[in-house]
Amino acid sequence: MSKPTDLTIAEARDLLSRRALSARELTEAHLSAAERLSSLNAFITLTAERALRDAARSDERLARGEARPLEGIPLGIKDLFCTEGIRTTAASRILDGFTPPYESTVTRKLWEAGAVCLGKTNLDEFAMGSSNTTSAFGHVVNPWRRRGDNRDLVPGGSSGGSAAAVAARLCLGATATDTGGSIRQPAAFTGTVGIKPTYGRCSRWGIIAFASSLDQAGPIARTVRDAAILLRAMSGFDPKDSTSADVPVPDFEAAVGRGVQGLKIGVPKEYRLSGMSAAIISLWERGAAWLREAGAEIREISLPHTKYALPCYYIIAPAEASSNLARYDGVRFGLRVDPGGDLDDLYAATRAAGFGAEVRRRILIGTYVLSAGYYDAYYLKAQKVRALIARDFDRAWAEVDAILTPATPTSAFAIGEKQDDPVTMYLNDVFTVTANLAGLPGISVPAGLDEGGLPLGLQVIGRPFDEETVFAVAGAIERAAGFDALPAVRA
Amino acid sequence: MGYIIEGRTGPWEIVCGLEVHAQVISKSKLFSGAATSFGAAPNTQVSFVDAAFPGMLPVPNRECIAQAIRTGLGLKAQINLWSRFDRKNYFYADLPAGYQISQYQHPIVGRGEITVELADGTRRNIGITRLHLEQDAGKSLHDQHPTKSYIDLNRAGVALMEIVSEPDIRSPEEAGAYLTKLRQILRYLGTCDGNMEEGSLRADVNISVRRPGEGYRTRCEVKNVNSIRFVMQAVEAEARRQVEVWESGGEVVQETRLFDPARGVTRPMRTKEHAHDYRYFPDPDLLPLELDPEWVEELRRTLPxxxxxxxxxxxxxxxxxxxxxxxxxxxxxxxxxxxxxxxxxxxxxxxxxxxxxxxxxxxxxxxxxxxxxxxxxxxxxxxxxxxxxxxxxxxxxxxxxxxxxxxxxxxxxxxxKGLRQVKDTGAIEAAVAQVLAANAEKVAEYKAGKDKLFGFFVGQVMKAMGGKGNPALVNEVLKRALG
Known part of the structure; x- marks a missing residue:
């Protein structure tokens, strides 16, 4: 038997139900791995006591033969999900001392499915970032190393803690959220699988909002099957979120092995950027070839408004954020810095001390683009562009069943790199933001290594609420790629 | 014709429109399940949504939507089957989210009208521009502590209907009649209790003056007037003030004012240090509000x-x-x-x-x-x-x-009490006889032609019978006896 920390969720589920492994053993192995590799800074809060209590309960149920779908599976929870009785930070000082008296819908579903809560994973502050370097609790270190280079690399962001924890085998899977690529980009940087489902698939209730019209929860795991298992447990209509969709949740896991015979896969020509690395281009071509060999038809398609996606995203997301983050004012919860003046002074002092530089930048951008006199030129225009981007995809679906793109324009970079110019950092999201703007499901699957031995991911985008096809295509890529490289740092 | 203010330099006409905030009658708030009853202990009717805790989301309350539709139907207004909630962003301690959810661009109710009756019996139609739904804010209490303000969020998130009239009102009386009629309609519909003292109905009054036949001049807004009488007084006072400004060669500046009922004048509101830019944008937590036409019809059918x-x-x-x-x-x-x-x-x-x-x-x-x-x-x-x-x-x-x-x-x-009417002719005849006998002089006067005395006899007979005599019979018997 492999080490408990090397198991996939599917394997662990099997061993647990056969009683060949106890939930306690599995949980203890991950807790000790997380403690041993605390230098990765993947967790903000480890909830060891809670985890062992969850595990004991799971063992009882397993003994009674009453296992639920995720019985005894230890998970990391991005610290953007409110967890009842467990400090929740959004990696920001502004939430200093905040312990939610409620449980987010997605995590509640996971606990109801029997999962074990290991702790809260690190992230970019308020999920704003692509490198997990904006966290008030310090940056997260990618467990991968570039060949011949000892520098710490970023795990990607914003779900960098979740991705690093899954890659380094500190948990079997993790929750994450994706507003412009925050699941898929870190998954690509850490050789893990991450899916952002269709907007409305998972409830946003209890998830600290960044940009409400773009935010979606999803899982990060080590295999496509594991991601499918987790997503099924996380999904479903929630009357507490008006934007959640009242549609049935299919058995995603069953779709993973379905194959791609007869599927039409689109390769959008606009995603071929100038200056893109040869490794990425050849990986993309290889991906298309694998799918063709597996029986799919590959078609070049056009998504003509792609080049406007990134600027459009960086108007809409900050606009919503500037309003969503207004509630952090030092009045009712979290940090309060009272300089002893009037109410405005309280606001200014609290928010200046509580928010980091990147969050402040986005609040300023968002406030600006919504301001009188600028609204039409920025926000309204961006909304129109967003509609055009969505229309591009609508037209593509008349021709193809799924779309194949690279997940990121580069592999993981070193901490401190790309830090001087925020725009360079924003370019990380160039392939992923379109799915958020159009509300579509997108998955990142590890498919190869670059010349430095770092993982690269391919992205599969699907029709709204057709995660099954996305999983089918991702499963085919996973089987063809046979990706088995391991990160330098792992349990 | 119409209400005219005679100034030193000639006649002036009033142009006035009202923005009324009406608190919706509903068990729970516009976007949360918290209760809405008036007068509860501070901060006892607050959900995590109302307090804008992290990750909390608004969910529209169907009953509040129904109340807005009923009100729209009662105002003979257009019901917009597609409307949208927007965020109005500003920082204040009693506004937990830092924004108010309102309907800025696409209100649920469009044009309608109210017919008002004036004292002289004439009727006028006052146009309704729109009605939209929005959240109320909480309450700041500034008198509980020497340096700090206390916040009560019971009211935060309660549904309000903002009902905006066209600038069709031309006199203080019409302003009063409009508000009276609007309140009457709201109460009939059961959509707002109309209680101005408790603040469930509040009026902002927009006023300008002009020479008859002229276009509009600059208006001022008198905020938060809390009785119908004060609304009428505020219209009068503000119109006279503006006439005075224009006539003395000045210019009315657009501003927000308050009505001081004690002195019967309006005065400028303390100007805020920073001009508000509300940065309205569609609330991304909420889908557009799409109404089922059948539901609207059902509400129309069941309208009182x-x-x-x-x-x-x-x-x-x-x-x-x-x-x-x-x-x-x-x-x-x-x-x-x-x-x-x-x-x-x-x-x-x-x-x-x-x-x-x-x-x-x-x-x-x-x-x-x-x-x-x-x-x-x-x-x-x-x-x-x-x-x-x-x-x-x-x-x-x-x-x-x-x-x-x-x-x-x-x-x-x-x-x-033995008050049953006496219809027994015998008893009446006895009483009549007794009265006539006791008033012989009057009988003589009557017979001499003083017909008016008949009423006197009726009264005396009734008195004698303790008021219980059947009036017709009393008349009949008296006539006979005197005749």
Whole structure:
């Protein structure tokens, strides 16, 4: 038997139900791995006591033969999900001392499915970032190393803690959220699988909002099957979120092995950027070839408004954020810095001390683009562009069943790199933001290594609420790629 | 024609429009399940959504939406099947989210109108521009601590309807009539209790003046006027102030003002240090509000009868005067009371009793129609006793007073006090004989042609009979005896 920390969720589920492994053993192995590799800074809060209590309960149920779908599976929870009785930070000082008296819908579903809560994973502050370097609790270190280079690399962001924890085998899977690529980009940087489902698939209730019209929860795991298992447990209509969709949740896991015979896969020509690395281009071509060999038809398609996606995203997301983050004012919860003046002074002092530089930048951008006199030129225009981007995809679906793109324009970079110019950092999201703007499901699957031995991911985008096809295509890529490289740092 | 302010330099006309905030009657708030009752201990009716805790999301309350639609239908307005919630962003301590959810660009209700009646009997139509739904803010209490403010979030998130009129109002009286009528409609619909003292109905008054025939001049907004009388006074005071400004060569500047009822003047509101830019944008937590036309039709079908229709029906079915009908429909409870009394009886008599004895008794006892000491049923039975000539109208008033005092049944009072009308001709003849005998001189005067004395004899006979004589019989017997 492999080490408990090397198991996939599917394997662990099997061993647990056969009683060949106890939930306690599995949980203890991950807790000790997380403690041993605390230098990765993947967790903000480890909830060891809670985890062992969850595990004991799971063992009882397993003994009674009453296992639920995720019985005894230890998970990391991005610290953007409110967890009842467990400090929740959004990696920001502004939430200093905040312990939610409620449980987010997605995590509640996971606990109801029997999962074990290991702790809260690190992230970019308020999920704003692509490198997990904006966290008030310090940056997260990618467990991968570039060949011949000892520098710490970023795990990607914003779900960098979740991705690093899954890659380094500190948990079997993790929750994450994706507003412009925050699941898929870190998954690509850490050789893990991450899916952002269709907007409305998972409830946003209890998830600290960044940009409400773009935010979606999803899982990060080590295999496509594991991601499918987790997503099924996380999904479903929630009357507490008006934007959640009242549609049935299919058995995603069953779709993973379905194959791609007869599927039409689109390769959008606009995603071929100038200056893109040869490794990425050849990986993309290889991906298309694998799918063709597996029986799919590959078609070049056009998504003509792609080049406007990134600027459009960086108007809409900050606009919503500037309003969503207004509630952090030092009045009712979290940090309060009272300089002893009037109410405005309280606001200014609290928010200046509580928010980091990147969050402040986005609040300023968002406030600006919504301001009188600028609204039409920025926000309204961006909304129109967003509609055009969505229309591009609508037209593509008349021709193809799924779309194949690279997940990121580069592999993981070193901490401190790309830090001087925020725009360079924003370019990380160039392939992923379109799915958020159009509300579509997108998955990142590890498919190869670059010349430095770092993982690269391919992205599969699907029709709204057709995660099954996305999983089918991702499963085919996973089987063809046979990706088995391991990160330098792992349990 | 119309209401004119005669200035030093000539006549001026008032142009006025009202923005009314009406608190929606609903068990829970616009986007949360928290309760909405008035007067609860501070911060006891607050959900995590209302307090804008991280990750909390608004979910529209269907009953609040229904109330807005009912109100729109009651205002004969267009119901927009597609509307949208926007965020109005500003920082204040009693606004937990840092934004108010409102409907800026696409309100749920569009154009409608209200017909108002003026004292001289004329009617005018005042246009409704729009009605939209929005959240109320919480309350800041500045007098509880020397340096800090206290915040009560009970009201935060309660549903308000903002009802905006066209600038069709041309006089203080029309402003008052508009607000009165609007409040009446809201109360009939059961969509707002209209209580201005508790703040469930608040008015912002937009006023400008102009030379007759001119286009619009700059307007000022008088905020938060909290009674109908004050609205009328504010229109008058602000219009006169503006006339004075224009006539003395100045210029009215667009600003927000407050009405000081003690001094009867408006004065500028303390200007905020920073001009607000509300940065409205569609609330991404909420989908556009799409109404099922069948639901709107169902709400239309189940709408209660509104005051105008009711007044018309009262005139038609009960042959009431326009005035009586209007008085009786002013409050739905009064109209219902009247109808319960009038049904199957002499409607004119019922109207007179309700508007006369009943209103006087309510006034005297400080009760309302809802808490009336005499039920409609009891009053009806009293009128039945008049109709079947068990008692006279005059005795009935005496019985009614007893009913107000004791709540006893009218027939029981009549029996207990022996008030039953005397129809026995013999007894009447005896009383007449007695009265005529005691007033021989008057009889002589009458016979000499002083017809007016007949009334005197009637009174004396009634007095002698303790008011119980049947008036027709008394007349008849007297005529005979004197004739």
């Amino acid at each position: 009868e509104l005051p105008d229709a009711k007044a018309e029906r009262f005139q038609r079915d009960y042959q009431l005067s326009a005035y009586d009908a209007r008085v009786l429909v002013a409050e739905r409870a009064t109209a219902d009371y009247f109808e319960a009394v009038a049904r199957g009886r002499d409607a004119k008599l019922a109207a007179n009793w309700v508007m006369g004895e009943l209103f006087a008794a309510l006034n005297r006892t400080g009760r309302t129609i809802e808490t009336s000491p005499v039920s409609a049923d009891a009053l009806g039975r009293l009128l039945d006793l008049i109709a079947d000539e068990t008692i006279s109208g005059r005795i009935a008033k005496q019985v009614f007073e007893e009913m107000v005092e004791t709540g006893a049944d009218p027939a029981a009072i009549v029996d207990a």
